[in-house]
Amino acid sequence: xxxxxxxxxxxxxxxxxxxxxxxxxxxxxxxxxxxxxxxxxxxxxxxxxxxxxxxxxxxxxxxxxxxxxxxxxxxxxxxxxxxxxxxxxxxxxxxxxxxxxxxxxxxxxxxxxxxxxxxxxxxxxxxxxxxxxxxxxxxxxxxxxxxxxxxxxxxxxxxxxxxxxxxxxxxxxxxxxxxxxxxxxxxxxxxxxxxxxxxxxxxxxxxxxxxxxxxxxxxxxxxxx
Ligand code: 6GU
Numbered sequence: 001x002x003x004x005x006x007x008x009x010x011x012x013x014x015x016x017x018x019x020x021x022x023x024x025x026x027x028x029x030x031x032x033x034x035x036x037x038x039x040x041x042x043x044x045x046x047x048x049x050x051x052x053x054x055x056x057x058x059x060x061x062x063x064x065x066x067x068x069x070x071x072x073x074x075x076x077x078x079x080x081x082x083x084x085x086x087x088x089x090x091x092x093x094x095x096x097x098x099x100x101x102x103x104x105x106x107x108x109x110x111x112x113x114x115x116x117x118x119x120x121x122x123x124x125x126x127x128x129x130x131x132x133x134x135x136x137x138x139x140x141x142x143x144x145x146x147x148x149x150x151x152x153x154x155x156x157x158x159x160x161x162x163x164x165x166x167x168x169x170x171x172x173x174x175x176x177x178x179x180x181x182x183x184x185x186x187x188x189x190x191x192x193x194x195x196x197x198x199x200x201x202x203x204x205x206x207x208x209x210x211x212x213x214x215x216x217x218x219x220x221x222x223x224x225x
Contacts, residue, residue: 059115086140090129111140
């Protein structure tokens with residue numbers, strides 16, 4: 001998979017890809033992530049990427065021209081399956097969307113800033129608009145990092161047995177059951193006996209039951225789907 005991220009703040013997006021699982025995935029050539037600074041696609045001396053909105057009102061709007069130049073350049077080099085615009089008025093990201101996007105070959109992720117992009121960018125180029133939740137961030141960069149993390153960890157070969165995505169919370173619309181590690185007793189608090197029993201069919205049943213109870217208590221909305 002190849003991900004091209006278009007942003008006015010590439011520095012903000014560097015570190016997530018230079019640590020941990022995402023770094024390993026890039027080193028193993030399971031994914032390529034390329035950051036594109038929108039200012040490199042401006043004309044004129046001021047490297048202007050935003051301007052006042054027509055009709056008046058507070059807040060700047062990202063201009064279409066540099067975005068067009070950047071996307072057109074990328075599209076001339078390869079075919080893209082999606083152009084994703086990160087925006088608080090997009091569809092809220094969930095595990096199903098992450099699964100879907102992880103099957104794509106080449107995607108562009110456009111990070112919004114200020115009041116967002118000129119509507120014509122959305123009409124002309126964008127195939128999918130994604131939000132990461134009902135709150136406002138100062139830009140789409142951190143949201144893009146979250147999308148990339150959720151997608152990249154699903155790519156074949158990224159996770160090993162220990163970090164397998166199959167038992168993740170949400171993968172089956174259930175929250176994950178509680179987990180424990182050594183010591184079996186800490187300051188009087190004991191690990192549930194069943195987990196020390198070695199009876200694996202019974203342990204599996206207990207985990208399913210715990211997952212169901214947790215979901216009922218914390219996220220009953222997930223069970224209605
Ligand atoms: Cl994708 N962008 C911004 N600026 N704020 C957000 C968001 C995205 N998702 C939730 N809040």
